[in-house]
Amino acid sequence: MSHVAIVGAGFAGVWSAAAAARVRGESDLRITLVAPGEHLVLRPRLHRLDPGWARVPLKGFLEPIGVTHLRAQVTEIDTDARRLVTDDRTIGYDRLVLAAGSGLARPALPGAEHLFDIDTDEGAARLADRLRGLDDYTVVVVGSGFTGLELATELAERGKVVLVERADVVGPDLGPGPRPQIESALSELGIDVRLDSTVTAVDETGAVLLDGTRVAADAVVWTGGMRASRLTLQIPAERDRLGRLHVDRHLRAADAVFAAGDVAAAQADPSHHVLQSCQFATPMGKAAGHNAAADLLGVPLVDFAPDPYVTCLDLGTAGAVYTTGWDREVQLDGAEGKDLKRTILEVIEPPLDDTEEILRQAGVQSNGVSG
Numbered sequence: 001m002s003h004v005a006i007v008g009a010g011f012a013g014v015w016s017a018a019a020a021a022r023v024r025g026e027s028d029l030r031i032t033l034v035a036p037g038e039h040l041v042l043r044p045r046l047h048r049l050d051p052g053w054a055r056v057p058l059k060g061f062l063e064p065i066g067v068t069h070l071r072a073q074v075t076e077i078d079t080d081a082r083r084l085v086t087d088d089r090t091i092g093y094d095r096l097v098l099a100a101g102s103g104l105a106r107p108a109l110p111g112a113e114h115l116f117d118i119d120t121d122e123g124a125a126r127l128a129d130r131l132r133g134l135d136d137y138t139v140v141v142v143g144s145g146f147t148g149l150e151l152a153t154e155l156a157e158r159g160k161v162v163l164v165e166r167a168d169v170v171g172p173d174l175g176p177g178p179r180p181q182i183e184s185a186l187s188e189l190g191i192d193v194r195l196d197s198t199v200t201a202v203d204e205t206g207a208v209l210l211d212g213t214r215v216a217a218d219a220v221v222w223t224g225g226m227r228a229s230r231l232t233l234q235i236p237a238e239r240d241r242l243g244r245l246h247v248d249r250h251l252r253a254a255d256a257v258f259a260a261g262d263v264a265a266a267q268a269d270p271s272h273h274v275l276q277s278c279q280f281a282t283p284m285g286k287a288a289g290h291n292a293a294a295d296l297l298g299v300p301l302v303d304f305a306p307d308p309y310v311t312c313l314d315l316g317t318a319g320a321v322y323t324t325g326w327d328r329e330v331q332l333d334g335a336e337g338k339d340l341k342r343t344i345l346e347v348i349e350p351p352l353d354d355t356e357e358i359l360r361q362a363g364v365q366s367n368g369v370s371g
């Protein structure tokens, strides 16, 4: 009996499992998803600091499609022997989908252990606990990328926010397209923006900035960049500067290994690689899962072909800004943008306890709507 193993239960992992189950049909292909937690965590919901809302039980997704969930952390991948090693066992595979995602690149600065983050549901829960019950908090948010901006504008509703950015503009990676909307939201919400700066030390009572200024704060949240899982180091393939594996158009990274989501630097179109985002992780998962199963069953493989790139940035009570294209041309902002963001945050939740609908959606190879 052939075996597809999937490592990771983020958007990429769960949709890989569903796509592999769809290709399996009546065959005896075995599919196992290995991940330590009981939930798919919808990370795009974490800036709202309601971790319960971000957790989707894996059982309701995997059981109806006959995928086994092994609750374990993979510590080693032996691609020669085609085996995964976990704390307490070894698992053989015929095809592997690596979908172990990404984690926050954490800084090595004095007091780093006092930093908060919203990288995981546990991180968001810890920050929510810290701020709960405080009437008028001050939070330092470090980094004004997508995550930093969404968190800063969310927190500004109930307290004071200092947003620290190393570059001389806010949202440097988001480009000039949405910047007027972002700047106007930060000013409307009274966010104290410190450009050309960073945090050089942290303790329980606040942070020290690059120019030596001390900012008293109830929490200091680090939102720097994301790095691919270190499991990528165990795959014999080239990696990019984010640690992501180079993959071909079928998302194959090495012999018998496919990669999807934040661990894979797939080509989105002839001139761009995908960004680490759920809008790419979901269709990558579907293509990789399909191809891993298809490769074993002699079914044609599919090319990874995502929908055009869009982005929708939440700006708290100042609305949201929706852009299209790699130049991020603004299409909607304010309340209209916010309505679209609400819809996106709803539709990213996968169907549960409905075999037919899960397999139907697994067959739609591009995303349709993205966040």
Ligand SMILES: Cc1cc2nc3c(=O)[nH]c(=O)nc-3n(C[C@H](O)[C@H](O)[C@H](O)COP(=O)(O)OP(=O)(O)OC[C@H]3O[C@@H](n4cnc5c(N)ncnc54)[C@H](O)[C@@H]3O)c2cc1C
Pocket (backbone or CB within 6 Å): 007, 008, 009, 010, 011, 012, 013, 034, 035, 036, 037, 042, 043, 044, 045, 046, 047, 072, 073, 074, 075, 099, 100, 101, 102, 103, 118, 119, 120, 147, 229, 231, 260, 261, 262, 263, 276, 277, 278, 279, 280, 281, 312, 370, 371
């Ligand atoms: C705060 C925040 C907000 C975001 N907002 C947006 C947004 O609005 N729009 C958007 O498109 N993207 C957004 N993103 C990015 C998006 O969430 C990620 O790109 C997406 O989650 C990647 O999915 P993934 O399946 O590749 O990996 P992940 O979501 O990182 O999931 C990885 C999975 O692998 C498991 N795993 C890891 N290591 C192991 C191991 N050794 N063994 C077994 N299992 C393992 C983990 O437990 C997890 O289940 C946001 C991210 C964050 C942190």
